[in-house]
Amino acid sequence: MKNKMTAFPYLIWMAMFIIIPLVLVVYFTFASEDGGFTLDNIVKISQYTPIFIKSINLAIIATLICFVLAYPIAYILSRSTEHYQRTMILLIMLPMWMNFLLRTYGWMTLLENEGLINKFLSIFHIGPFQMINTAGAVVLGMVYNYLPFMILPLYSVMTKIDYSMIEAAQDLGCNPVKVILKVLMPLSLPGIITGVTMVFVPSVSTFIISRMLGGGQNMLIGDLIEQQFIGSTYNPYVGSAMSLILMVIMLIIMGIMSSFDDDEMEGIVI
Amino acid sequence: MKKWIALCAAFLLCFTCVKTGAPVVQAKEKVTLKVYNWGEYISDGSDDSLDVIKEFEKRFPDIKVSYTTYATNEELYAKLRSGSANYDVIIPSDYMISRMIEEDMLEKLDFNNIPNFEAISEEFKNPAYDPTNEYSIPYTWGTVGIIYNTTMVEEEVDSWDILWDPEYTNQILMFNNSRDAFGIAEKLLGYSQNTTDIEELNAVAEKLKEQKIVLQAYVMDEIFDKMSSGEAAIAPYYAGDFLIMQEDNPDLAFAVPKEGTNLFIDAMVIPKGCEHKEEAERFINFLLEPDIGLANIEFIGYSTPLDTVKEQLGEDVLNDGISYPSEEVIANSESFVNLPTDVNRYIDELWVDIRASGSSSVWELVFLIVVIIGLGGALIVYLRRRNR
Numbered sequence: 001m002k003n004k005m006t007a008f009p010y011l012i013w014m015a016m017f018i019i020i021p022l023v024l025v026v027y028f029t030f031a032s033e034d035g036g037f038t039l040d041n042i043v044k045i046s047q048y049t050p051i052f053i054k055s056i057n058l059a060i061i062a063t064l065i066c067f068v069l070a071y072p073i074a075y076i077l078s079r080s081t082e083h084y085q086r087t088m089i090l091l092i093m094l095p096m097w098m099n100f101l102l103r104t105y106g107w108m109t110l111l112e113n114e115g116l117i118n119k120f121l122s123i124f125h126i127g128p129f130q131m132i133n134t135a136g137a138v139v140l141g142m143v144y145n146y147l148p149f150m151i152l153p154l155y156s157v158m159t160k161i162d163y164s165m166i167e168a169a170q171d172l173g174c175n176p177v178k179v180i181l182k183v184l185m186p187l188s189l190p191g192i193i194t195g196v197t198m199v200f201v202p203s204v205s206t207f208i209i210s211r212m213l214g215g216g217q218n219m220l221i222g223d224l225i226e227q228q229f230i231g232s233t234y235n236p237y238v239g240s241a242m243s244l245i246l247m248v249i250m251l252i253i254m255g256i257m258s259s260f261d262d263d264e265m266e267g268i269v270i
Numbered sequence: 271m272k273k274w275i276a277l278c279a280a281f282l283l284c285f286t287c288v289k290t291g292a293p294v295v296q297a298k299e300k301v302t303l304k305v306y307n308w309g310e311y312i313s314d315g316s317d318d319s320l321d322v323i324k325e326f327e328k329r330f331p332d333i334k335v336s337y338t339t340y341a342t343n344e345e346l347y348a349k350l351r352s353g354s355a356n357y358d359v360i361i362p363s364d365y366m367i368s369r370m371i372e373e374d375m376l377e378k379l380d381f382n383n384i385p386n387f388e389a390i391s392e393e394f395k396n397p398a399y400d401p402t403n404e405y406s407i408p409y410t411w412g413t414v415g416i417i418y419n420t421t422m423v424e425e426e427v428d429s430w431d432i433l434w435d436p437e438y439t440n441q442i443l444m445f446n447n448s449r450d451a452f453g454i455a456e457k458l459l460g461y462s463q464n465t466t467d468i469e470e471l472n473a474v475a476e477k478l479k480e481q482k483i484v485l486q487a488y489v490m491d492e493i494f495d496k497m498s499s500g501e502a503a504i505a506p507y508y509a510g511d512f513l514i515m516q517e518d519n520p521d522l523a524f525a526v527p528k529e530g531t532n533l534f535i536d537a538m539v540i541p542k543g544c545e546h547k548e549e550a551e552r553f554i555n556f557l558l559e560p561d562i563g564l565a566n567i568e569f570i571g572y573s574t575p576l577d578t579v580k581e582q583l584g585e586d587v588l589n590d591g592i593s594y595p596s597e598e599v600i601a602n603s604e605s606f607v608n609l610p611t612d613v614n615r616y617i618d619e620l621w622v623d624i625r626a627s628g629s630s631s632v633w634e635l636v637f638l639i640v641v642i643i644g645l646g647g648a649l650i651v652y653l654r655r656r657n658r
Contacts, residue, residue, distance in 0.1 A: 051626050259653075
């Protein structure tokens, strides 16, 4: 009884800001403008399939890059001295203290044809390279902004791994690749799943990164949804339907991810 | 259980505090006037300009102005429509005003409270978007033209055609809003900017798709950065904003194409749901005063509909052809009116199609399928191994 009481404020919070909005999204998805039931909103979305595919692809690529970058860093960090760890974690967190928009805007000035990188390269008579307004720039923006969300969960899981396990594997004749695949990976699985979720979900629904670094030509689901709500049409019905479908897609992908490891950390992912 | 009751009591206490709090504010009789305007659209005291809002609060000590800004007409509309906020004075553009009038979202103005309306030029009274002039009073106006960098563009710019010119591939910017982007292509193809003809709209969409190959990006406010730094050579934008960009980069020049252009008017209106109509009218009247109007126009850089302000402007401003274009240009230009909802939606669908076109969706689909199969395969292998 006592324990439940302390959760009370959060329950109110959850009801007001999570459950009710979700119900509204579902309601709008299946409502027509005159208030009746309709499936038109969902049918209409089929014409935007290429945009959905593109968003998911870019998010997958960004997640993979984040993982490849973050995994070794997290491992090295977890095996280093405490002082070093603290400094590095601080450095990883540091960019997150700055405004998200400002960080993305910074990349804009770096990547432009007249930007800092191309200006620097032109000293050596290389380039200019077309970097901004490409899908690659969008992925870069995602990786840059969400990398800490991959490093931190991996790091916190890896600090808990007993190093003697790795030593034992090595002693028993495992080569380094096998140590990673058979010992390190399974033990850090919860961190991998949390990290992948925390990078993939915001990446797939972002709109400001694609607008600023993609030049408005690499349209993602986020842009599409934004346009339904503050675009010239103002169509919350189709906008809600898009959000709902996006949520379902994410749930499916997260469901697959979490079934990799169902006994150790149930429900944490979602 | 006692704690539970205490918690509830604490909760109730919170609410009563709020309730008793309100009359205290009223006792001071300080009215809060909610003004919702475009960003950078009022003289705010920076760079030695006049702080118009402070000036107003000084003149009317019993009114406090709560000033917030929006970026697009559509954002303003969505905000009013969703009912999440109410405002006393808003300043939408022409076509949005006609839409709001049609949808009964505006209050009629009491012109007895706004004597300064007299100073508005005759040509701005009874405009197309508010034919009987009961709802709105013009704040600023301007035209859309082509801004170009004279160090990068040597030929004379006189047509929208240049936005399709392959010679400037990757140096051209375009509006990232459907109405303005369609307006340009419509003018180039010789259609009305308010066309509702499906075939004409399809032709316009085709034309805009062709443009994608030469475009650098679709932008709105990012244009200031990109034009000032020389990142892009050519871009269509509003005349008033050109003056601000030119201050940063004197190489920039402005031209109104011969095919004609869009003339827009932003006007002050009072939305339904306003709580202090009389104070709102007082605020509108205040903005129409000659010295206040002048301060605003000098700050914003757009053109004024007030004769009393125009008189005070120098000859050089009036004759440079940017803020106050010649009568031929004005006669050749068109204003947006509201389009029917289904046409608006159709334009929006075309607009998404334009912006999403040109990506190789087949390979993307293949990639996605490979990833899904890979993930599924990994899962199966993993589960089998674990169960062994």
